[in-house]
Amino acid sequence: MPVTGDVKAVDASQPGDSQVQVYAVAPRDGATPNEVVDGFLESMTSDDSDFRTTRKYLTQEASKAWKPSALTTVLAKAPNRSDRPSHEGDRSTTEVTYTLSGEKVATVDEQNAYQPLAQTDYARTLHLVRQNGPDGKEWRIDIVPDGLVLGQSDFKRLYRSVNKFYFATGRSETQSTLVADPVYIRNRTDPVTGTDTVTQAVRSLLRGPTDWLRPVVESRFPAGTGLRKDVISLTPDDRNVLKVPLNKKADGAGQRSCRMMASQVLFTLRDLTSARVEQVELQRSDGSPLCVLGSDQAEEYAPDGSSGGPDSQYFVDAKKHVQRIPGSTRGSGKPEPVAGPFGAGPARVSEVGVARDEQLAAALSEHHDALYVASITEDGQLPAPAVTSKADGSEDRLTAPSWDGRGDLWVADRDPDNSRLLRLAGGAGKPQEVTVPSLNGSRIEGLRLSSDGVRIALLLKSDGHTTLRIGRIERQGPQDKQRVSVVDLRQAAPQLADVTAMSWSGGSRLVVVGKEQGGVQQVRYVQADGSTPASGVLPGVNQVRAIAAADDEQLPLMADTQGDGIVKLLPGDNWQTVLKEGSALVYPG
Structure with a gap:
């Protein structure tokens, strides 16, 4: 049970069921202004062909001008209308104005693209006039904003x-x-x-x-x-x-x-x-x-660039060496040390990132101040560090590394005096600094690259909170002199006040670990566009420090926990302990 935070009212209504269908009903003869507004809002949640019935709540001019496909505004709940419209009370009045209000959480534009928003107040007006109809005077809406206004439950039912x-x-x-x-x-x-x-x-x-x-x-x-x-x-x-x-x-x-x-x-x-x-x-x-x-x-x-074979899992054991769990075992096989300096050499590592072809790995030193790249399929000596950090504390040094689908290696240095995002083309050579114009003073706490190599998930810390953003990776110039930047950062989990871990889980989905404001830790799926799938929340697990998912949804979700070691979750099952000792488990990438 939560032990902090305010008491909140809970909406007891059930979420929208996609099998439920709403049929639009035309306004009745002599409908009051309240009935016209309520009927119009209800009719917008239907599959009414070309919104023919919905348009009957509008004047002829407003019906011709209204563009329902221009924009869909998603509110936390169905829109509220003002109980007492302006100009009401005088029986001789011929016009009234209502205010529609709510908490806006997202929009869907004409391209069908979803845009999550931090909850903001929504307010729009509907203007009604009393006009001559075939059966006498009738109220109709003559000023209406373009687009649809839907509560979240109706949006999930309809889209x-x-x-x-x-x-x-x-x-x-x-x-x-x-x-x-x-x-x-x-x-x-x-x-x-x-x-x-x-x-x-x-x-x-x-x-x-x-x-x-x-x-x-x-x-x-x-x-x-x-x-x-x-x-x-x-x-x-x-x-x-x-x-x-x-x-x-x-x-x-x-x-x-x-x-x-x-x-x-x-x-x-x-x-x-x-x-x-x-x-x-x-x-x-x-x-x-x-x-x-x-x-x-x-x-x-294939979007995941896979060869069709299952991915192995890699982790750091109690002796600070890298071990591999064979992919064919779905997380249940016997771990084995990798070849090369990370498996049995003198190096003690804290984090590991494995290239998607499973030939190379990048590992952080025990104190996060150096990044090494070496083969995990052939024996060899520990090479010189590829990247070093001069920050005083380990929490201000290098993040866990990540490989993109093009074979490039990425890492961030959190040094307060020299914060930077770095890319090593092919995992080798001189690190190139990647510009991130829209950081706005935030610090990169973690990163994961998508398998397609055109998107990056960033954990950004600002004002004591760590949030999840997705950036677009743009490359300019020839391959050997490419200038790379991360632009247009957008929210991917706006409902979470703090995100502590994340991993890509397929072409456009991530699994995240975080907390809502004043809430408890939860593990859930989010879409790369910031929307939440209907079955987004996963079974709870205690004190998750890191999470790992594969592009293949049939492979288990793996988590590094503080008390239970490394655990796994298969579809339709509960969390199971895999290793009592071990940390920093990852899939290739």
Whole structure:
């Protein structure tokens, strides 16, 4: 039970059930202004086609001008309306104004991109007029803000998160890898376009990446490519083959480009349909096949860049050496020392980061003042430090290292006199300082690189609190003289006042350990865009110091705890102790 913090009122209503469907009801004859406003707000939570019924609460002019798809504002709870509108009380009045209020927590823009916000007050006005109707005088709304206003429970019922996929820029075709771009689409049918979820997802994919990700990814679909005009629904056939008719812009695409286009569609739809799409056939504007790609053939572009084999786990044992748990054992195998100086040499290490190909590892010295890079598959001597820190205390020195999907090594020096983020291309050579323009005085306490190499998760400390931010990695210039920066930091867990540990868990999801204001420690999943999945909260575990997850969701979640050692969590199970002695467990990356 919490022992600190204020007493809070709890909303007893159940969260939105995606199987529940709300049907819009038109205003009754003689409806009062209160009934018109309440009916309009309720109707916005429906799947009303083109919001035809919802628009009946508006005047003709307001109905034509209202753009429900312009923006979706998400409030902590359903919007409140003022009980006593202005101008009410005089029976002869012909207009009234209501105030809609609430706590704004997020928005979804026209690109379907989710943007979390620190809870802020929301206030908008609805203006009603009394006009002549077919059955006499009637109240209708004549001034209404564009977009939808929904409480969180209705938003979760109506929308679902979908990852679109685009290719990381600046890589050769043989090294091309897909990057997840999360968006929110309607759960059943989009009221504005009348399209189902599969068609919505494909249309969104063809429109291109969201603004935040656009500078570092590209689509293989030629500019202007869209679905053929007569396409209103995309449905896999009984062999799980999806045929996608495209417009003329794609007619001239070559086979290599077409296969890459088809892989974007396959991965976008992978978790969207009840029956997995096994093959995609892209069609020209005349209906002839452009190319066909099966799901197994698309694996060469897999977002996690994996070779198909399970990842091993690595940790620091009680003697301060690095050991490996074979990946095929799902965290239950017998640990074995790695080869090289980290496994049995004289070096005593405190943290380890293993390259994704499991050939090299980077390890911190016992007191966090030096970073070494060495092979873990061949014997050798401990090399000279690749990075050193001159800070006085270990808590002000180097962070745990992390490798990106391009084979580069990253680490941060927390030295108050020389705070910096560093990158070693290929894990070797002179460290390059990476600029982070939007730190605003915050200090990097931890970092983890995504497998695609275009995003970085940072734990930033400021004013006594540590929060989670996601940054976009931009690279300029030739490979040997690249200038790298981390830009556009955005919140990834705004509901947590303090985050103590985190790890990537797939293409656009992270597992985090943290506390809400005045709350207790919890382990939960968050999306890279800052939204929270419906099944985000995980079983509790005590005093977690570090967390590790793999891109493969079937591999166990691992945690380093203060009292129980290293523990693991498999899907549908409870936490189990793996090792009583050991710390700093990581998956490659």
